[in-house]
Amino acid sequence: MSVPTPRHQRRGTLHPGAWWLWSLALGTAATRTTNPLLLALLVTASAYVVATCRSRAPWSRSYTAFAKLAAAVLLIRLAFALLLGSPIPGTHVLVTLPEVPLPHWAQGIRLGGEVTAEALVFALYDGLKLATLLICVGAANALANPARLLKSLPGALYEMGVAVVVALTFAPNLVADVQRLRAARRLRGRPDRGIRGLLQVGLPVLEGALERSVALAAAMDARGYGRSADVPAPVRRTTTALTLGGLLGVCAGTYGLLTAEGGTYGLPVLLAGVAAALAGLRLGGRRTLRTRYRPDPWDLRAWLVAGSGAAVAALLALASASDPEALHPGVVPLTAPALPLWPAAAMLLALLSAFIVPKEPS
Numbered sequence: 001m002s003v004p005t006p007r008h009q010r011r012g013t014l015h016p017g018a019w020w021l022w023s024l025a026l027g028t029a030a031t032r033t034t035n036p037l038l039l040a041l042l043v044t045a046s047a048y049v050v051a052t053c054r055s056r057a058p059w060s061r062s063y064t065a066f067a068k069l070a071a072a073v074l075l076i077r078l079a080f081a082l083l084l085g086s087p088i089p090g091t092h093v094l095v096t097l098p099e100v101p102l103p104h105w106a107q108g109i110r111l112g113g114e115v116t117a118e119a120l121v122f123a124l125y126d127g128l129k130l131a132t133l134l135i136c137v138g139a140a141n142a143l144a145n146p147a148r149l150l151k152s153l154p155g156a157l158y159e160m161g162v163a164v165v166v167a168l169t170f171a172p173n174l175v176a177d178v179q180r181l182r183a184a185r186r187l188r189g190r191p192d193r194g195i196r197g198l199l200q201v202g203l204p205v206l207e208g209a210l211e212r213s214v215a216l217a218a219a220m221d222a223r224g225y226g227r228s229a230d231v232p233a234p235v236r237r238t239t240t241a242l243t244l245g246g247l248l249g250v251c252a253g254t255y256g257l258l259t260a261e262g263g264t265y266g267l268p269v270l271l272a273g274v275a276a277a278l279a280g281l282r283l284g285g286r287r288t289l290r291t292r293y294r295p296d297p298w299d300l301r302a303w304l305v306a307g308s309g310a311a312v313a314a315l316l317a318l319a320s321a322s323d324p325e326a327l328h329p330g331v332v333p334l335t336a337p338a339l340p341l342w343p344a345a346a347m348l349l350a351l352l353s354a355f356i357v358p359k360e361p362s
Helices: 006-011 016-030 036-053 058-084 117-143 146-152 155-187 194-222 233-258 266-287 300-322 341-356
Strands: 093-100 111-116
Touching: 016 036, 016 117, 016 146, 016 300, 016 341, 036 058, 036 117, 036 341, 058 111, 058 117, 058 155, 093 117, 111 117, 155 194, 233 266, 300 341
Parallel strands: none
Antiparallel strands: 093 111
């Protein structure tokens, strides 16, 4: 059996920015609905794509950790609804907890009291939306290579990109260290669960994180991190004006799109701000003395993956505007949520990434 060459291996990879755009678009779609059936369909689609397309690298194992974090967020949201009550009125009382009297300055807040089914269902829908958003971010962490993502950033954002990539790789590296140390303790016949196991695993994990930080600092210093080229003063002033003007245009255009009065000027101002900001980033990249070895190409597959996620977000936004009751099922009166057909079909577009990107050979 022939061993694949690095060139063949490179053809099978996808630009990491496409995975992040796909995941962020799915997260945007999750914010447009509280229908638990649609959110469950979105989580299932992202989980299938992650199971099909992720590699065997250590950072690709972080999806399970994000899923556990999402489950914890959902449980905390339900616990708050039980203990602190909810402003949602309800008639189906499930349980009555002992109520703690509060002073007059704490009006509007209660501890304990009646727990209604309507309040719990409302908290469940709200928590599911946030949990789905976290799972979408976990999908991006499991699919996109952070080192290759850093290579793809423009030169003006290199320093900020290093900080972001280091922050994003902390959770995957932490999960990989915990799994490695727990496996080593099991092989030695030592406990790896409970408070004692957690304390004995925590110290090596922190030590490994410190060693990685020192090694990263040494590698960045050896590669001349922070060097900048001499740029003429007019170019610097033009870069600053374009970047600040572009950011202000993006803010003004976004505000115009969100308000009814600014619907006419919102989109043109937003597009002009994005163009000015991109031009400023292009000019700002001249001060960064950095070369790229074998840059990742943005090919047709990257366009299709990013476009599938953008299509899901656009269709869900259109559905929320045309039929908000289907995407936001009511809880008063308490009714079972229905599955709208064409928003559910739009969710299935996220599965196209599993067929566009080839599965890594085992």
